[in-house]
Amino acid sequence: MAKGKSNLSRAHIGGTMIVHISSIGQFSAFDFARQMMRLGHLGKLYTAYPRWKVDGLPPEKVATFPWFFVPKAFLGKLGLRRAERAFNPIVIETFDRWLAKHIEPCDVFHCYSSFGLQAHRAAKKRYNALTVCHRGSSHISYQEEILREEYNRWGVPFRPFDQRIVRRELQEYEECDLITVPSTFAYRSFLEKGVPEDKLAKLPYGVDLHMFHPVPKEDDVFRVIYVGAMSLQKGVPYLLEALATLQLPKFELWLIGGLTDEIKPFFKKYEGRFRYFGVIPRTKLYQYYSQGSVFVLASIQDGFGVVQAQAMACGLPVIATTNTGAEDLFTDGVEGFIVPIRDPEAIREKVIYLYEHPEVRQEMAQAALQRVKSMGGWNEYGKKAAAVYKEALNRHRSGRK
Numbered sequence: 001m002a003k004g005k006s007n008l009s010r011a012h013i014g015g016t017m018i019v020h021i022s023s024i025g026q027f028s029a030f031d032f033a034r035q036m037m038r039l040g041h042l043g044k045l046y047t048a049y050p051r052w053k054v055d056g057l058p059p060e061k062v063a064t065f066p067w068f069f070v071p072k073a074f075l076g077k078l079g080l081r082r083a084e085r086a087f088n089p090i091v092i093e094t095f096d097r098w099l100a101k102h103i104e105p106c107d108v109f110h111c112y113s114s115f116g117l118q119a120h121r122a123a124k125k126r127y128n129a130l131t132v133c134h135r136g137s138s139h140i141s142y143q144e145e146i147l148r149e150e151y152n153r154w155g156v157p158f159r160p161f162d163q164r165i166v167r168r169e170l171q172e173y174e175e176c177d178l179i180t181v182p183s184t185f186a187y188r189s190f191l192e193k194g195v196p197e198d199k200l201a202k203l204p205y206g207v208d209l210h211m212f213h214p215v216p217k218e219d220d221v222f223r224v225i226y227v228g229a230m231s232l233q234k235g236v237p238y239l240l241e242a243l244a245t246l247q248l249p250k251f252e253l254w255l256i257g258g259l260t261d262e263i264k265p266f267f268k269k270y271e272g273r274f275r276y277f278g279v280i281p282r283t284k285l286y287q288y289y290s291q292g293s294v295f296v297l298a299s300i301q302d303g304f305g306v307v308q309a310q311a312m313a314c315g316l317p318v319i320a321t322t323n324t325g326a327e328d329l330f331t332d333g334v335e336g337f338i339v340p341i342r343d344p345e346a347i348r349e350k351v352i353y354l355y356e357h358p359e360v361r362q363e364m365a366q367a368a369l370q371r372v373k374s375m376g377g378w379n380e381y382g383k384k385a386a387a388v389y390k391e392a393l394n395r396h397r398s399g400r401k
Helices: 002-013 029-038 066-077 081-102 117-127 140-154 163-175 184-192 236-243 261-269 282-289 306-313 344-356 358-374 377-398
Strands: 019-023 042-047 062-064 108-112 130-134 178-181 200-202 222-227 251-256 294-297 318-321 336-339
Touching (some): 019 029, 029 377, 108 117, 117 130, 130 163, 184 200, 236 261, 282 306, 306 358
Parallel strands (some): 019 108, 042 062, 294 318, 318 336
16 A cells, blocks of 8 residues: 555656546547546546557557456357346446546546546545546436436336435445546536535536548438437437438438337338438448538537537538537537427427528538637547546645635
8 A cells, every 4th residue: 555655756856747547338538537647647547448449559558358348248148138227236346446446546447437436435435536436328327317207207117226326326426536527518507406516517528530530422412411319318219200201302310320129110200201221330430421411419418419419510501409519519509509308399490490501501611621620639638627527636636616
């Protein structure tokens, strides 16, 4: 233990802030770890992914605990969702115990929500580290409430969140020094649930500007694109209601992403009125975005719909709901439109407006591309996160709130 604190002291003398990042899954953790590496702050990335799945980091910067990853992934591939869900709390608890045991000296311990309660405690006790809980979505209680409401609206049975995971996460919110969220929408949900504002920091995600870029459109079809899960959470029924019945010349609706059982009845209802592509590899998505005219995200709740930024980077204006992080990406009426949740008429109206005003659509497309480029992608995200952590660390070490 004393050796760990000695190492930490030497890091302080050199002026280097050491940040450990941890997450069971990939999410944005790998992108963030690469940014901390670029800026000279990364201690280690702790993950349940096998080492061969982690690219862009030297082996000595990665610690893996993949023993539960393989069986969990196997259950998912077999479609045994109930068994996979039952396995989740065991995976999380076991990963957390491993993490708490193996975490090395650091100044900042950044862990994705619900995965690191014991590890946060260990980092704080051993190294007086600043503990950061990163929540990529809205407050977990808010999320469960709005989704329960949505499922009830459609008469679809709602599967409550596992309360063991909810309790862990709420305890992390309570004990951690800082909670980071990716959008104003997510930030507001925490305030609404009584979390003090001085405990929150907003850090909108970046986008890979090398991977996502426009290529020439191959036809003159006005095409609406949606990329993401086909689920109630993503508002797919409202998207279909708004657009699948439109009878316009040279008009198409493309849907890209995994199909959940709850959306199959809606697909059947609107069969033949859209094109469904299934899951497309991330590295090929730019080709599909580039054949679109506008991107639409109708989510009921989405901590930060990074697909919006991907679409903008491919030259598409965006129509998105208020609960997607849209306001952190673009200005309503400039690079796209922001509409209320559960409002298919508002979506339809904006799409028809762009269909009938191609010059406006083109102006918005150019504005969207320029806006997302000006935001700097993941490099800018890394710089902002480092600045937030340095300021919070100084307060933490001086005993100030």
